[in-house]
Amino acid sequence: MPSTTFASLTTLRLGGPAEHFLTISTPANWADAVRTIGQRHEQAPVVLGHGSNVIASDSGHPGTVVVMNTRGITATRSDDTTVDVTVQAGHPLSDLIAWAATEHLAGIECLAGIPGTTGAAPVQNTGAYGQQVSDTLDHLTAWDWDMGRLRTLPAQACRLRHRDSRFKNDPSRWTILTATFRLTRSPASPITYQPLADELGASLGARPPVAEVTAAVLANRHRRGLLLDPHGPAARQAGSVFLNPPVTATQATRLSATGCPVHTDNDGQLRASAGWLLEHIGYRPGYKIASGIRCSERRTLTLTAHDGATSTGFAQALTKLSAQVEIATGVSLRPEPMLVGDWA
Numbered sequence: 001m002p003s004t005t006f007a008s009l010t011t012l013r014l015g016g017p018a019e020h021f022l023t024i025s026t027p028a029n030w031a032d033a034v035r036t037i038g039q040r041h042e043q044a045p046v047v048l049g050h051g052s053n054v055i056a057s058d059s060g061h062p063g064t065v066v067v068m069n070t071r072g073i074t075a076t077r078s079d080d081t082t083v084d085v086t087v088q089a090g091h092p093l094s095d096l097i098a099w100a101a102t103e104h105l106a107g108i109e110c111l112a113g114i115p116g117t118t119g120a121a122p123v124q125n126t127g128a129y130g131q132q133v134s135d136t137l138d139h140l141t142a143w144d145w146d147m148g149r150l151r152t153l154p155a156q157a158c159r160l161r162h163r164d165s166r167f168k169n170d171p172s173r174w175t176i177l178t179a180t181f182r183l184t185r186s187p188a189s190p191i192t193y194q195p196l197a198d199e200l201g202a203s204l205g206a207r208p209p210v211a212e213v214t215a216a217v218l219a220n221r222h223r224r225g226l227l228l229d230p231h232g233p234a235a236r237q238a239g240s241v242f243l244n245p246p247v248t249a250t251q252a253t254r255l256s257a258t259g260c261p262v263h264t265d266n267d268g269q270l271r272a273s274a275g276w277l278l279e280h281i282g283y284r285p286g287y288k289i290a291s292g293i294r295c296s297e298r299r300t301l302t303l304t305a306h307d308g309a310t311s312t313g314f315a316q317a318l319t320k321l322s323a324q325v326e327i328a329t330g331v332s333l334r335p336e337p338m339l340v341g342d343w344a
Contacts, residue, residue: 006056006341009048009067011115011228013236014311015056015341018046018065025069027088030177034143037064044145044172046340049090049117052228053124053238057341058311066175068119073099078182084138086180089119093126101214105183107136109213110196113221115228115239119176123167124336125160129217130192132266134160138182142167143175150177162265163243163336171338188213195220225298234296236305238337241318242274245331255329274333275301278321281328289317315339
């Protein structure tokens with residue numbers, strides 16, 4: 001695929017060519033890919049799922065890019081109420097959530113509407129509405145490029161934290177191939193996020209049917225401009241560009257007094273609203289950040305790419321916004337999308 005570029009494989013539609021692209025369509029393809037990469041005497045490849053949370057270099061990548069496109073769900077009953085669900089890494093996360101709702105399996109329903117693949121979800125410890133991958137991940141299989149072999153890692157070995165994991169911090173070592181979740185055949189997990197409770201017309205702690213929660217999450221995400229529409233005006237995006245930043249108790253008190261939402265994440269860390277901080281320093285939906293780069297028409301925290309945009313310009317825009325917020329508030333913003341390719 002010599003004419004393929006990152007731009008054709010990422011939701012920002014930015015990025016240059018790679019020397020080689022390999023598409024993994026079935027689990028059996030993986031051994032061939034490892035052998036091919038070894039014959040080229042390369043280090044670990046860049047791995048893409050749907051490219052929905054990455055900024056790919058304009059220069060591309062001087063090695064191999066693996067496009068993970070494996071599909072498949074296997075369910076095994078653990079006991080009367082628990083089901084172990086093993087999912088291929090390239091399987092769309094949205095399809096897994098829809099399948100679980102149909103099967104009345106609880107534990108991942110609040111992740112509805114999040115783009116990307118199932119294999120990418122543990123990398124970011126994907127989460128929303130009070131639920132995250134670490135709540136139900138039992139184990140996963142991954143190729144360890146340092147050791148040159150397949151490994152099975154229990155959830156605790158994955159070092160899953162708020163939007164973080166060992167895979168995010170060492171992407172050149174690991175390629176996730178399958179993920180196994182332990183789901184429960186029951187009503188949904190207790191609702192812990194007030195906007196979701198409001199959407200459902202329920203109280204915190206309520207446990208509606210899984211399908212109802214999935215539908216409510218999708219409706220709420222749609223209303224807030226959080227669904228990725230590949231044909232809409234905000235199609236070229238990578239989701240929220242900053243993580244909600246950790247703050248100290250002193251900072252939390254000061255920011256709360258000025259109207260900034262502050263919450264405690266699943267790890268017990270106080271976090272401020274990244275979107276509010278951007279709006280606090282003057283940015284608004286639709287605001288032009290740089291050539292070809294704007295805030296989404298519906299949401300300041302999502303930046304969209306347009307004609308004239310480059311990956312370099314997009315990354316520089318994030319650096320600029322983070323610096324402005326830190327100068328104004330003393331709070332440091334960390335970009336959420338990952339840089340891939342050659343950024344030397």
